[in-house]
Amino acid sequence: MSAAVTEKTAPSLRTGAFGNARALACRECGNEVELGPSYACPDCFGPLEVAYDFPVVTREEIEAGPPNIWRYKALLPVPVDIEQSPNTEPGFTRLLRADNLARELGLEKLWVKDDSTNPTNSFKDRVVACALSAARELDAKVFACPSTGNLANAVAAAGARAGIRTVVFIPSDLEHPKQVNSAVYTDKLVAVDGNYDDVNRLASEIAGEEDGWAFVNVNVRPFYAEGSKTLGYEIAEQLGWRLPDQIVIPVASGSQLTKVDKAFQELIALGLVDDRPYRIFGAQATGCSPVSVAYKADTDAIRPVKPDTIAKSLAIGNPADGIYVLDICRRTGGAVEDITDDEVRDAIVLLARTEGIFTETAGGTTVGVLKKLVESGQLDTSLETVVINTGHGLKTLDAVSDRVGAAATIAPTYDAFVASGIL
Numbered sequence: 001m002s003a004a005v006t007e008k009t010a011p012s013l014r015t016g017a018f019g020n021a022r023a024l025a026c027r028e029c030g031n032e033v034e035l036g037p038s039y040a041c042p043d044c045f046g047p048l049e050v051a052y053d054f055p056v057v058t059r060e061e062i063e064a065g066p067p068n069i070w071r072y073k074a075l076l077p078v079p080v081d082i083e084q085s086p087n088t089e090p091g092f093t094r095l096l097r098a099d100n101l102a103r104e105l106g107l108e109k110l111w112v113k114d115d116s117t118n119p120t121n122s123f124k125d126r127v128v129a130c131a132l133s134a135a136r137e138l139d140a141k142v143f144a145c146p147s148t149g150n151l152a153n154a155v156a157a158a159g160a161r162a163g164i165r166t167v168v169f170i171p172s173d174l175e176h177p178k179q180v181n182s183a184v185y186t187d188k189l190v191a192v193d194g195n196y197d198d199v200n201r202l203a204s205e206i207a208g209e210e211d212g213w214a215f216v217n218v219n220v221r222p223f224y225a226e227g228s229k230t231l232g233y234e235i236a237e238q239l240g241w242r243l244p245d246q247i248v249i250p251v252a253s254g255s256q257l258t259k260v261d262k263a264f265q266e267l268i269a270l271g272l273v274d275d276r277p278y279r280i281f282g283a284q285a286t287g288c289s290p291v292s293v294a295y296k297a298d299t300d301a302i303r304p305v306k307p308d309t310i311a312k313s314l315a316i317g318n319p320a321d322g323i324y325v326l327d328i329c330r331r332t333g334g335a336v337e338d339i340t341d342d343e344v345r346d347a348i349v350l351l352a353r354t355e356g357i358f359t360e361t362a363g364g365t366t367v368g369v370l371k372k373l374v375e376s377g378q379l380d381t382s383l384e385t386v387v388i389n390t391g392h393g394l395k396t397l398d399a400v401s402d403r404v405g406a407a408a409t410i411a412p413t414y415d416a417f418v419a420s421g422i423l
């Protein structure tokens with residue numbers, strides 16, 4: 001394959017371009033290759049991920065850092081001067097105690113990690129910030145992605161701020177607000193007639209044909225994926241340097257879930273939190289639930305599906321990290337569960353009316369799965385639980401616009417108000 005960000009650029013990497021990262025290691029066979037624009041093992045074609053030689057990292061050093069993901073820069077594949085390069089500075093989003101929702105669901109202690117407050121209103125700003133750093137260090141000319149929507153928003157915005165050309169590819173049936181949220185930052189939004197898996201295939205082909213393109217979730221995927229670790233670091237730090245007992249995470253490609261686990265493992269290995277058991281649960285929508293189906297069938301064979309769900313941001317029918325999600329959820333004593341589109345809509349309204357948080361369909365899926373896990377007894381209601389809200393409801397307004405609206409339309413008089421029966 002002709003690597004999109006050419007191999008030629010690799011030798012001129014500046015010292016420390018990837019911080020404390022040591023190499024790219026194969027997740028299947030452990031083989032290590034040089035840091036650069038590679039994403040598949042040359043021996044077994046397994047996926048590569050970043051391996052590190054961490055120095056001693058203290059809580060105090062982290063706490064003295066900026067209120068964004070760069071407070072964890074020592075644990076990311078980014079240079080020590082990362083704060084000097086323009087980026088959207090995502091992260092350090094709020095961790096909210098959700099007592100109303102907890103009461104409603106019968107949980108003792110619940111937190112919502114609300115990533116809808118990131119610069120482009122989804123957790124994707126985290127991964128994109130790391131991918132942008134890699135693209136810069138590799139001297140990429142074009143910053144690009146195939147996307148289910150949120151990633152395109154984040155790439156387009158980060159590219160604009162960094163002054164790098166962006167081209168973002170989305171399925172043409174994507175929610176209108178997500179299309180506008182990309183097109184406002186870039187004049188190169190490409191709508192492809194096909195589903196996400198078709199868009200992803202096209203991106204891989206372009207990456208193979210063209211030089212100088214950094215596709216954030218294709219040829220710089222190992223660097224991109226590390227950004228999701230910051231969700232795990234933040235949750236632990238915001239809990240007072242402690243891991244939660246249980247955490248529910250949405251699954252599309254599965255990258256976010258696997259990186260939260262990696263973050264927890266790193267924090268334990270570095271002595272930044274106590275080693276204790278935690279359970280990780282994955283959430284999918286029934287209309288695109290290949291990982292949940294495999295989990296329930298007790299098999300490792302994930303059969304690709306054609307997505308048919310309102311949770312379009314989770315609509316990846318052939319998830320790259322699905323197998324690792326299964327492994328983590330089984331190993332930690334968690335599970336993978338799915339819910340119907342109607343349950344997704346109900347959960348969006350439930351979260352909004354209990355906690356004042358308007359989530360998109362991905363968050364509806366996650367909260368709805370949390371509810372189902374409680375009802376089926378898979379989740380221990382006496383344990384401390386965190387649920388991640390990964391995106392903002394304004395991006396998927398249509399999902400609930402038929403369900404909610406004015407309770408009454410009245411004339412502007414007191415009598416009309418009384419007659420409306422609202423009181």
Ligand SMILES: Cc1ncc(COP(=O)(O)O)c(C=O)c1O
Nearest residue numbers: 150252253254255256313390391
């Ligand atoms: C809002 C939202 N949540 C969750 C996900 C799932 O992320 P992953 O592909 O890392 O599983 C996505 C992916 O696009 C997303 O947009």
Ligand SMILES: [Zn+2]
Nearest residue numbers: 026029041044
């Ligand atoms: Zn390998």
